[in-house]
């Protein structure tokens with residue numbers, strides 16, 4: 405089978421001419437990201453915003469041309485609007501404040517999404533993958549629900565959406581009406597995940613603008629109804645995608661999950677700085693896999709220099725929300741689709757999540773117990 409390369413695709417796109425300007429797509433500088441994976445090609449066309457509406461036929465022609473290349477199994481072209489001043493660019497969250505319009509991938513995304521009937525939106529984030537962010541997000545959402553709040557959980561972890569499995573909804577599909585997608589419901593939560601919409605192996609080929617477009621569409625089109633809190637399980641890391649979500653979604657604040665090890669804490673600091681840069685309040689740090697208690701003898705072992713997150717929180721002048729032990733029941737219950745907060749509500753682990761949920765609720769509602777208005781950042 406012929407090898408598909410970026411060059412081969414660009415060559416093909418040079419044959420597509422935009423009639424008005426007489427320029428081909430590559431020379432015009434409109435071809436953005438090109439992702440090739442096992443014969444599946446996805447690319448973005450980043451065009452000046454004023455051309456947007458008339459570019460659909462060009463997009464379709466480009467998609468068809470690339471699809472026709474030998475060895476290409478599927479081709480997807482995504483149209484997105486250039487930021488002011490050019491179509492190319494990029495940058496990482498750590499690389500300075502985003503300029504007007506932000507880094508690549510958020511060009512068409514000025515302003516915040518309006519999620520009118522959702523009172524507070526809280527992002528659960530981590531500087532790196534595998535620290536237990538999704539497990540924490542699920543249990544925290546469930547613990548908030550057990551405090552009497554109406555809670556939604558939005559799984560934005562496009563690189564590995566785990567909520568369908570973790571919340572007992574693997575294989576489920578959301579219902580759609582003419583104008584909206586209805587969230588699924590289980591364990592008292594309203595749940596939406598990118599994992600309900602795409603085949604399991606698809607998310608990894610989505611990058612930058614594609615990710616943002618898909619997430620925006622989901623957030624906008626899902627009929628959440630009235631919610632006290634929406635918990636967003638963020639994609640791990642601190643790159644453009646995370647930054648754009650933080651800028652586009654009217655977050656009340658963010659919670660950062662870290663393990664106690666130094667390296668994870670370094671990443672947690674990056675996460676903290678990312679949210680601060682875009683003026684999203686960091687509501688606190690949670691230390692996951694903090695310690696281990698032997699179920700037989702009750703001996704407590706601090707495997708990874710427990711307490712690192714608390715120290716980091718102090719150093720970075722951010723609240724410390726609490727610690728969750730490393731325990732096989734936390735993993736087993738999540739794997740089985742009924743997280744520990746629901747499966748074993750009286751266990752010390754469920755109580756640890758409950759305490760964090762209470763602290764979070766208090767912060768969101770203000771010290772006097774009165775609901776405070778959602779913080780939005782313009």
Ligand SMILES: Nc1ncnc2c1ncn2[C@@H]1O[C@H](COP(=O)(O)OP(=O)(O)OP(=O)(O)O)[C@@H](O)[C@H]1O
Pocket residue numbers: 530532533534535536537538539540561564566639640692693728729730731732733734735736738739
């Ligand atoms: N406190 C804990 N005790 C035991 N196992 C845990 C705990 N927290 C998470 N795990 C397990 O660790 C693994 C990774 O957790 P999880 O998927 O929540 O991480 P994550 O940070 O969301 O990862 P990613 O963002 O990379 O998808 C899972 O198998 C989960 O069950």
